[in-house]
Amino acid sequence: MTGTIIKSMALKALAALMLLGCFAAPAFALDLETARAKGLAGEVDNGLLAVPPGAAPDAQGIVNAINNQRRAEYAKIAARNNLSLDVVGSMMFEKIYTRLPAGTWVQVKGQWKKKAG
Amino acid sequence: MKWTKRILLLLLPGILMMLLAAWISFPWYAQSLLDRALQDKPFRVQVSGTGIPGFSGVGFRKLTASFTSPADRCSATPSTYRLSIDHGRFSWNGAEFFRAMLFPGNLQTTLGLDADSLQLKADPANFLFMDGRPRLVMRLNLTHKKGFRMEMHPSTVAYSVADATVSREKLRLEGLCYRVFLAAKNGWQQPVDTLAIAKLLRDGHPAPLGNFRALFGSKRDPLKPCTLILSDCSVDLFSWNAMAERIEYDLKDQKTSFTLSLAEIPLAELPWFRPAAGNPVTGSGKIRGSVPIEFRDSTVMVRNAVVSGETGARVIYLDKKNNPWFSLDIGPEKNKDAAIEKINASFTLNSKRQNFPGIAVSGLSAQCFGGQLRISPFSFEPEQKTTVQLTVDVRNIRLLDRLKYHGECEGTFGGTLSGSIPLAYGKNGLTPGNIRIASTASFSNMPLSALAGREKTPLASGTMHGRLPLEYRDGLLLVQNGSISGAKGTNISFFDTKKQRWLSFDLGVSPLAHTINASFTSGISGSRPPAIKSFSASTLGGTMQIAPVVFRNGTGGIPLTIRLKNIKALDRVRLHGDFRGSMKGAVSGSLPLLFRPNGFAIKNASLKSGGGGTVSVTSPAPEKAASGRLFVTSGNTADYTFLEPDLQLNRDYTGKTVIDFSLRELRRKTPEGLIELAAPKGKLSLWQNRAYPEKMTLSDFSAGFFGGTAVIEHVDYDLAGNKAETVLQLSNIPLQKLLDLQGTRKIYATGTIKGSIPVKMEKETLEIVDGAMNAESSGQIIYATTPEERAAANQGLRTTYEALSNFLYARMNSSVSMAPDGRSVITIRLQGNNPDFQAGRPVELNLTLEQNLLDLMRSISISSNVEQIISEKVLQQQK
Numbered sequence: 002m003t004g005t006i007i008k009s010m011a012l013k014a015l016a017a018l019m020l021l022g023c024f025a026a027p028a029f030a031l032d033l034e035t036a037r038a039k040g041l042a043g044e045v046d047n048g049l050l051a052v053p054p055g056a057a058p059d060a061q062g063i064v065n066a067i068n069n070q071r072r073a074e075y076a077k078i079a080a081r082n083n084l085s086l087d088v089v090g091s092m093m094f095e096k097i098y099t100r101l102p103a104g105t106w107v108q109v110k111g112q113w114k115k116k117a118g
Numbered sequence: 119m120k121w122t123k124r125i126l127l128l129l130l131p132g133i134l135m136m137l138l139a140a141w142i143s144f145p146w147y148a149q150s151l152l153d154r155a156l157q158d159k160p161f162r163v164q165v166s167g168t169g170i171p172g173f174s175g176v177g178f179r180k181l182t183a184s185f186t187s188p189a190d191r192c193s194a195t196p197s198t199y200r201l202s203i204d205h206g207r208f209s210w211n212g213a214e215f216f217r218a219m220l221f222p223g224n225l226q227t228t229l230g231l232d233a234d235s236l237q238l239k240a241d242p243a244n245f246l247f248m249d250g251r252p253r254l255v256m257r258l259n260l261t262h263k264k265g266f267r268m269e270m271h272p273s274t275v276a277y278s279v280a281d282a283t284v285s286r287e288k289l290r291l292e293g294l295c296y297r298v299f300l301a302a303k304n305g306w307q308q309p310v311d312t313l314a315i316a317k318l319l320r321d322g323h324p325a326p327l328g329n330f331r332a333l334f335g336s337k338r339d340p341l342k343p344c345t346l347i348l349s350d351c352s353v354d355l356f357s358w359n360a361m362a363e364r365i366e367y368d369l370k371d372q373k374t375s376f377t378l379s380l381a382e383i384p385l386a387e388l389p390w391f392r393p394a395a396g397n398p399v400t401g402s403g404k405i406r407g408s409v410p411i412e413f414r415d416s417t418v419m420v421r422n423a424v425v426s427g428e429t430g431a432r433v434i435y436l437d438k439k440n441n442p443w444f445s446l447d448i449g450p451e452k453n454k455d456a457a458i459e460k461i462n463a464s465f466t467l468n469s470k471r472q473n474f475p476g477i478a479v480s481g482l483s484a485q486c487f488g489g490q491l492r493i494s495p496f497s498f499e500p501e502q503k504t505t506v507q508l509t510v511d512v513r514n515i516r517l518l519d520r521l522k523y524h525g526e527c528e529g530t531f532g533g534t535l536s537g538s539i540p541l542a543y544g545k546n547g548l549t550p551g552n553i554r555i556a557s558t559a560s561f562s563n564m565p566l567s568a569l570a571g572r573e574k575t576p577l578a579s580g581t582m583h584g585r586l587p588l589e590y591r592d593g594l595l596l597v598q599n600g601s602i603s604g605a606k607g608t609n610i611s612f613f614d615t616k617k618q619r620w621l622s623f624d625l626g627v628s629p630l631a632h633t634i635n636a637s638f639t640s641g642i643s644g645s646r647p648p649a650i651k652s653f654s655a656s657t658l659g660g661t662m663q664i665a666p667v668v669f670r671n672g673t674g675g676i677p678l679t680i681r682l683k684n685i686k687a688l689d690r691v692r693l694h695g696d697f698r699g700s701m702k703g704a705v706s707g708s709l710p711l712l713f714r715p716n717g718f719a720i721k722n723a724s725l726k727s728g729g730g731g732t733v734s735v736t737s738p739a740p741e742k743a744a745s746g747r748l749f750v751t752s753g754n755t756a757d758y759t760f761l762e763p764d765l766q767l768n769r770d771y772t773g774k775t776v777i778d779f780s781l782r783e784l785r786r787k788t789p790e791g792l793i794e795l796a797a798p799k800g801k802l803s804l805w806q807n808r809a810y811p812e813k814m815t816l817s818d819f820s821a822g823f824f825g826g827t828a829v830i831e832h833v834d835y836d837l838a839g840n841k842a843e844t845v846l847q848l849s850n851i852p853l854q855k856l857l858d859l860q861g862t863r864k865i866y867a868t869g870t871i872k873g874s875i876p877v878k879m880e881k882e883t884l885e886i887v888d889g890a891m892n893a894e895s896s897g898q899i900i901y902a903t904t905p906e907e908r909a910a911a912n913q914g915l916r917t918t919y920e921a922l923s924n925f926l927y928a929r930m931n932s933s934v935s936m937a938p939d940g941r942s943v944i945t946i947r948l949q950g951n952n953p954d955f956q957a958g959r960p961v962e963l964n965l966t967l968e969q970n971l972l973d974l975m976r977s978i979s980i981s982s983n984v985e986q987i988i989s990e991k992v993l994q995q996q997k
Contacts, residue, residue, distance in 0.1 A: 069868075069898045073924035073954070076866055076902035086866050086902075 033067060036060035043106025043113065044097055048075060048090030053106040053113050144171050161185035175209035175230075192344035192369040198241045203252075206233030218260035219268055226273070229256040249282040274301040290319040296334070310335035313348065329354040332365065344370040351376070358383040360409075373414035380407035385431060403431030403449060405457070416466055423461035423484075426450060442524040446517070460485040479508075489515030489534060498543075505544030509551075512537055518559055527581060529564035533557050537590070554591040560584065566608055566625065580608025580626065586634070593639050594651065600634035603627065609692070620697050624690045631657040636664075650678075660684035660704055675712035675719065675771075682707055688729050696736050699757070703729010709767075716771055723767035730761035730782075759785040775804040784821070796822025800830070812838035826851030826870060840881050848873040853897065853930075869897020869927070875934060886936040893930035899948070900924055921961055926950045940970040 033050075036042035041060035043053045049071055050064040075089040082089075098107065103118035145168040152163050167179020183201040187193070214227040231254040238247040259271040277298040284291045293316025300306045310333050317328040332348035339345060348365040358380070365376040385391050385401025393400050407425035411418060427448035437443040448457040466478040480495035489512060496508035514534040523529030540551030562583035584602035588595065604625035611622040637651040653664035665679040688701035707725035711718055734757045762782035769775040780799035785792060800819030805811050814837055819830040826849055833844035853867035873891035877884060901922035903911075908919050927950035936942035946965040951958045 069924065069926060072866060072868070072898060073900055076900040077923070080864065080902035080904045080907075 031060055031063055033063060036063060037105050038102070040106055043108060044094060044101060045108040046091055046094045046110065047087060048093035048097070051108060053108075056106075142170060144176070145169065160188075173212035175207055177205075177207040180204055181206055181233075194370075195242060197243060200237075200239045200241070202237045202239075203231070203233045204235045206231055215260070218262055222262045224262075225260045227258050227260055229258055229272075230254070231256075243286075245284055245286040247282060247284050249279055252277065252279075272302065274299065276300075288321050290322075291315045292317050292319060308334075308336035310337075310349075326356045327353060342366070342368075344368060353378075355380070356389055358387060371414065373412060375410070375412045378407075378409040378411055380405070380409065380425070382406055382428070385427075385433065391433065398436050400434050400436060401432065402434060404428045405431055405448065409461070418463075418465040420461055420463045420465075422459075424459040425461065426457050426459070445522050445524060447520040447522065458484050458486045486512075487516045487520060489513050489536075491515065505542050507540070507542050510539040510541065512539070512555070518557065523561075523564055525565040526567060527563055527565050529561060529581070531559060531561045533559040552592060554589075556587075556589045558585065558587045560586075563605075566604070566610070577613070578610045581605045582608065582625075582630075584629075595636075595638040597634055597636040599632075600636075600655075601629045601632040602634065603629045611694075614695075619694045622692045622694065623687075624692055627658065627690070631655045631662070657685055658690065659686040660706070675714040677710065677712050677721075679708055679710040682709070682725070688727060688731060691731070693733060698734040698736070698755075699732040701729065701731025701733075703727045703731070707765075712771075714771055717773070718769075719771050720767050720769040720775075724765070725767070726762075726764045728762055730759065730763065732757050732759045734758075755788070757785075757787040759783070759787065772808065773805045777802040777804070794823075795828070798822075812836055823848065824851045825855040826872075835879075840879070842877075842879040844877055846873075846875040846877050848875065848891070850894065853893070853899075864902050866900040866902065867897060869930070870894045871930070873934075880938070883938040884936065885938045886934055886942070889934035889936075891932045891934060893927065896926065896928045896950070897930070898924070898926050921952050921955050921963070923952065924954050925952050925961070925963075941968075942970070943968050 031039075031041065033042065036059075037044070039060075040053060041056050042050050042064050045051045049068045052058060052061055052064055071090075071093070072086065075086050075093060078084070079086050079089045098116070101107065101116050103116050105116045106113060107116050108114075148168045149165055152165060156163060161183055162185075163181065163183040165178050165181045169177040181201075181203040184198060185201070186196050186198045189196050209230040209232065211227050214225060218225045218227070231252075233252055234250070236247075236249045236252040239245070240247075254275065254277045256272050256276075257274040259273050261269040261271070263269055275298070279294060279296045279298065281292075282294040284294055293314070295312075295314040295316075297311045298308060299311070300308060313330075313332050313334045315328075315330040318325045318330075330351070330353045332351035334346075334348045339347060346367040346369065348367075349363065351362040351365050353360050353362075355378075361379045361381060362376040363379075365374060367374045382404045383406065384404050386393060388401065391397075391399055391401035405425060405427045407423065409423040409425075410421050412421065413419075427450070429449045431447075431449040433446040433448060434442050435444040435446075461484040463482040464480045466480075478495070478497040479493070482493040482495075484491045491513075492511040494509040494511075496506050498506050513536050515536070516534050518531040518533040518535070521531040523531075535555060535557045537553070537555030539553045539555065542549045542551060560583075562581075564582045566578040566580050566582055582602055582604055584600065586600035586602075587598045589598065590596070604627055606626045608625040609622040610625065611619045614620050632655070634655040636653040636655075639647070639649045639651060647668055647670050649666065649668040650664055651666055653662075655662050661683045662685065663681040663683075665681065667676065667678055669676050683706050684704040685706070686703070687705040688703040691701050693699050705725055705727045707723065709723045709725070710721045711723075712721060734755050736755045760781050760783065764780045766778035767775070768777075778799075778801050780797065781795075782797060784795040784798050786794075798819070798821035801817045803815040803817065806815065807813060814835045815832065816830060816835065817832045819828075819833075821828050829847040829849070830844050831847070833842050835842040849872040850870045851872070853869050853871055856871075857865050857867055870893070871891050872894050873889065875889035875891070876887050877889075878887065879885075899922060901919065903919045903923070908916050911919060925948070927948045929949040930946065932944060932946040934942065934944050944967040946963075946967075948963040948965070949960070951960050955961070
């Protein structure tokens with residue numbers, strides 16, 4: 002029961018995040034999609050973004066900005082459901098992961114790899 | 119008749135004149151008188167410088183006599199005795215002589231002989247008897263015969279020899295006393311009397327033999343007609359008395375045989391064992407011996423002599439405090455052999471060979487402590503200063519079985535000695551040659567304190583046993599495949615300042631060390647200095663080696679480097695008292711030591727372990743209120759877990775010690791929380807100032823702490839006063855990490871903080887004065903609230919909630935102060951904005967926390983308080 006609620010909330014949050022992503026994009030030279038496509042940003046299994054090792058730091062600004070937003074959102078969900086930020090973050094990662102195109106950098110359990118096709 | 123009278127009157131003066139002439143001319147015909155009297159006698163007497171006889175005697179300058187006793191059944195060759203008397207005088211009672219001449223009958227009178235000196239030389243026996251101021255007294259029976267003829271018959275001859283000397287080549291007997299008394303009625307046999315000789319000298323040097331006494335008479339045993347017998351003999355050998363019931367001298371074979379009994383000689387009175395300052399060897403109990411001796415032709419033969427100790431007799435080696443250290447039992451013991459028996463030797467004294475006038479020793483052998491001892495023939499002549507060479511061969515001597523160690527308990531040894539010891543004795547004293555000795559020495563019940571030192575801390579207790587196959591040859595002492603074990607409970611303990619044991623190192627392992635192989639040069643031969651050529655042993659699962667080292671006297675000290683590899687030393691560490699825990703792991707590294715008479719130094723020692731362990735500290739009975747204690751609340755236990763210690767040690771001769779340490783991890787766990795230090799390292803300086811040994815300095819300390827780094831550049835810790843003052847530098851500590859530790863679920867943060875916290879420690883209290891903690895860069899703080907919470911909150915608080923729902927701070931500064939009792943004030947100033955709040959306008963938040971920080975530190979849970987403070991609207995929103 003609780004799981005269903007969380008899932009529905011998470012989906013809503015994800016929709017919001019997409020919007021946030023679009024909002025945030027104009028402030029930076031790169032948008033998230035591009036940065037991820039270029040391999041300058043990757044998704045981490047805690048639901049946040051990071052610059053993969055070896056990549057140019059061009060996307061650091063947008064990564065920080067989006068992470069701040071994601072954290073704020075995750076915190077809200079966490080507070081509402083009496084969960085920790087990490088739990089919410091990892092649940093969000095699962096959702097984000099399904100939507101990621103193949104070849105996007107992802108970090109799972111500390112290991113960076115490209116999402117398989 | 120008248121004519122007769124006249125003729126008589128005329129003749130009388132003539133007779134008187136003749137008598138007068140005869141009297142005056144006596145010196146001229148005395149010799150011929152003697153010659154005539156001694157015609158056909160076996161001796162000759164020459165007298166010279168004879169005086170004119172007086173009424174009571176006559177003097178002479180020199181009288182010599184020689185007497186040759188023919189070869190008989192006791193003597194194959196005739197012996198000649200030459201007597202020489204200087205400045206002598208015969209004395210008599212003139213009146214008695216005249217009366218004997220003039221009147222018939224028998225009369226006894228005395229003829230005396232006094233002289234300045236008397237010498238008697240015997241040949242071929244080749245001895246010389248000398249007496250100063252001798253006096254001989256002869257009792258004579260005078261018998262008047264027809265006319266003036268008179269017969270003289272000696273009835274007794276008495277000669278008291280007092281302080282005479284007898285010499286033969288280099289030997290000389292002094293202080294000879296004997297009462298010669300020959301009487302006709304005894305058939306001129308010398309009766310038994312005491313013969314005393316005060317001392318024996320060789321080359322003018324007193325020999326350790328003197329005060330000889332024996333009963334001697336000339337009457338012989340009819341069964342042994344050629345044997346002179348001395349009975350009830352006693353002689354002082356060194357300072358003790360030796361007895362021989364009977365000494366027989368065979369005139370025919372010219373040999374003496376007797377058994378010398380050495381009865382109950384206190385060992386402590388022997389010259390080597392006499393208690394004296396600086397003599398580390400003494401003896402207790404008594405020894406006795408029986409030495410059958412044969413003396414023939416200057417050769418003393420000892421056959422089957424026995425020297426044995428009484429029960430409890432021992433030779434004792436003393437330690438520096440004059441307490442028994444080691445002892446060698448020489449008393450009889452069950453199943454053990456007499457100390458020394460079957461001693462055989464032949465000493466040729468004062469040989470007639472001119473090129474060799476000393477002592478030649480040959481055939482010297484003995485059974486000694488169950489084994490065999492044999493000494494090669496050697497000769498000794500002190501005057502010629504030649505080097506005496508000899509070799510002592512030993513076989514299976516069970517010397518170690520009788521050796522005991524006297525410490526807090528009695529240690530015993532076992533094993534036999536075999537080998538050869540060449541010795542040279544010359545002007546350089548006693549120098550050993552190429553000694554070869556082998557023994558499989560065993561020891562048991564040896565107190566460990568004998569090795570580690572008594573009455574010292576750390577204190578060693580327990581006993582060791584082991585087996586060391588030893589071989590000494592070519593100046594090398596070799597240990598081959600030895601092993602040493604510790605008895606159960608053997609350990610080295612360390613004590614704190616209150617003399618409470620807190621740590622011990624358990625050595626009760628069997629075997630503690632095995633495959634001990636080593637070689638040392640002894641330095642005895644003088645050509646090479648003492649050195650450790652090699653040393654290796656397997657111990658506690660690992661190996662130990664000592665690098666080769668030569669012990670030379672020099673200012674640099676003697677270096678000794680011990681290398682350890684995989685020695686499971688941590689497993690042997692035991693904790694006591696307020697300390698508990700266990701450790702595991704092998705230690706490897708090297709320990710270079712430098713020894714000087716004034717102490718030791720450690721140079722760049724490096725000890726490393728892949729193991730670790732946990733030390734639990736239980737706080738003792740409370741001395742202070744719980745609120746005042748920093749590290750452990752009373753009755754609680756803190757577990758310190760460490761991993762992979764790595765130490766670099768340096769110590770100088772004065773004791774100044776510096777330990778550079780690093781660990782992979784150090785954790786402190788209490789029921790309330792856990793503090794982890796990752797890779798702590800630093801430098802610990804101890805005993806830098808002799809006048810202030812309580813000072814301990816920690817410098818260059820750094821450790822991973824709460825995901826960041828904690829650094830202490832320098833802190834002096836006063837162990838006596840538990841005092842310290844320093845600045846704790848924190849950096850790169852993620853704010854989130856601190857919040858996580860505090861268990862909060864509502865506050866999230868990014869960014870790191872750095873801080874500079876001046877800390878003052880005294881006893882067990884802590885004070886912080888003007889500490890500062892600032893964000894190292896910008897970050898985010900989220901105080902997550904539910905819509906319900908926001909709805910329930912009033913306007914002010916709701917605004918705060920909203921502002922903190924996504925607060926992006928640009929700066930964060932805080933100051934921390936704490937009084938010794940824990941009361942503290944923390945002010946936090948946040949500057950930034952929330953892009954979702956009031957169009958992201960700049961916001962500054964000030965937060966002040968007043969609480970007992972010690973309580974918080976103990977529980978490490980600030981979070982709930984922060985939440986509470988926020989809820990209580992302490993948060994002030996400005997602008």
